[in-house]
Amino acid sequence: MSETTVHGGVSTDSSLRRRLAEFWYYFSENRGAVIGLVFFLLLVLVAILAPWIAPHGPADQYRDAVLLPPVWQERGNASYLLGTDAVGRDILSRLIYGARYSLFIGVIVTSIALVGGIVIGVVAGYFRGWVDTLIMRLMDIILAFPSLLLALVLVAVLGPGLINAMIAIALVFQPHFVRLTRAAVMSEKTRDYVIASKVAGASHLRLMFKTILPNCTAPLIVQATLSFSNAILDAAALGFLGYGAQPPTPEWGTMLADAREFISSGQWWVVTLPGVAILVTVLAINLVGDGLRDALDPKLKRS
Amino acid sequence: MSEIVLEGRNIVRDYHVGGGLFSAAKTVHAVKGVSFKLEKGKTLAIVGESGCGKSTLGRILTLIDPQTSGELLIDGKAINIARDRVTSEMRRKVQIIFQNPYGSLNPRQKIGEVLGEPLLLNTNKTAAERRELAMQMLVKVGLGPEHYNRYPHMFSGGQRQRIAIARALMLSPSLLVLDEPVSALDLSVQAQVLNLLADLQDEFNLTYVFISHDLSVVRYIADEVMVMYYGEVVEYGTRDEVFSNPQHAYTKTLFAATPKSDVDSIRARIAAKKAAA
8 A cells, every 4th residue: 555645635533523414414314314303303392382382371271162173174263273172272282282291201211211221231231140130130020010010000109290100111111221232232242342442451331331332222222212102102101090191281192091082983183183293203203213223333334 | 582571381271161050060171281481573373273272372361361370471570360450551561463353343433443542541642642643553554544534344354454453553562462363364365464464573573472273374474383282282392393393193183184285296186186087
C-alpha cells in the first residue's frame, strides 16, 4: 500500500453530531421506520399540546349530546368530530388527552423493565456461577405466574392506581429482558474480541457495559418496542379490573374497557376509535424499533 | 548472551470438568510441566496437533488464564495471576494475536477505537495523541489512515489480521503471543502477514511465541521449536536441530505427515504412481 494522502478527504471527526448524522443516514433508508417515527413524534406533540388543541375537556359531559356518531355520519355534529360516548364526552378530546397517559405508561414501564433487566441480565451472564443461578431461578419464578395475575397481586399489595400499576407491569416484564440479555451476553463473552479487550486491561465494568452490551442491543430493542405496546395493553387490562387508571381518566385502555357494552350494538365508534388509537401507536413504535435495529447494527450497514 | 524475556518453569494447567449432579468430577491435564527459556528478539514456535495444550499454554503466557502450578517469569519477574492482580505495567509487556480475525475485533468498534483502547486503558495520553499513534500504527502494518473510521466488517481477513497486529503493538509490548495467526488466511495472504510479522520483529525487537500446526510456516519464522504432545514437551531445540534431526517418534511422524512439494519428491511420487499402474 502506498497511501500518500494522509488526511485527505477522510474525516476523522468522531463527534456526537457526526455520529448522529451517520445514524440518521442509515435510519432514513427504511421508509417504514421514518413513517413510524413521524407518526410517533406527531403523537408526542399532540400529547404535549393536548390542553390547547383538544376541542373539549376530557371529562366534560354534554347531556344533550349522548352517543353522537362521528361528523361524517348521519346525525353527526361538527363540534364533536369523532362523536361522543355514553355520558356525552367528546371522544376526540379524550383520545388526545389519553395519548399522554398511554405514552407515559409505555415509556416508564419499558424504561424500568429495560434498565433493570439489562443490569441484572448482564451481571448474570457475565459472572455465571451461583450469582447466575440465583438470579435466573428468581426470574423463572416470576415467569411461572400468568403475567396479568402477578401484576394484579402486586397492585393489590401496593394499592390501586396508575403509578403502582406501572411498577407492577414493569416488574412482570423484567424477566424477559433479563433472559434475553443474559443469553446474548453469554454468547458474546467467549468471543476473541472480549478476551483481547481483557488483555488490553479493560475492567469488569468496561467489559460488561462497553464491550459486550453494545453487541447485544438488537434483540433488546425489538423486545423493548413490543413491551411498549404490551405495557399499554396490560395497563388497560388493569384499568378495566379497577386496579389501574381510575374511571374519569381518559386512558385509552380504560376507554376501551368502558365501551365494552357497545361492541355488538350500533355505536361502533365508542369502542373502535380507542382500539384504533392503540393499534396505530403500537404499529408505529414497532416500525421505529425495526428501523433502529437496522441502523444500530453495523453488520447490516452497507459501506 | 542477551537477556531472557520469557521463562517457564514446570508450568502445569489442570481443568476440572463435570462434577455435576450425575457425573463425577474429572481432571484434565492440559499442560503437564512445561519449561522453556526465550531470549529477546527470538521466536519460539510451539508445534503440535489439535488439543495438545498449545493454545492453553499461550493463554497462560498472555496472563488470560492462571497456571495451576509452576512459575512464569516475564522479564525476570515471577507472575501468577491467580495470586496477584495484573498491573498495567505487566499488561503492556505481553499481547496476543488470535487465530480467527473475524472474531477478534469488536464489530461495534471503529478501527480507531480498537487501536486507541489499549492506550486509553493503560496510559494518560490525550485523545489527539492516541489518534496520532493509531494512525502511525495503521501505516506501519500496511494499512492507511483512511481506514481509521471504518468498521471491522468492511475489511478482508488479511486486513483484519493486520489490524489485530496493530492493536497488539499499540502498547509496544516486548512479547507477542501469536495463536495460529495465519491459519485462517489463504496462502498468499499468509505470506504477506508472515513477512509483516518478520519486519515488525526486526523494527521493534519483538519476541514472538508462535503457536502453529503448520510446519512450513514454523520453518520460515522460528528460531527455536518446541513440539508438544498431549500436554508434554516431547522435543525442544533450535529450528535446525529439530528439523534436521528429530529425536522423538511423534516429531518424526509429524514431519512425515507434512506434504512435500519439492521437485524430487514430486518426481518420486509420479514414478511410484506409474509403477503401481
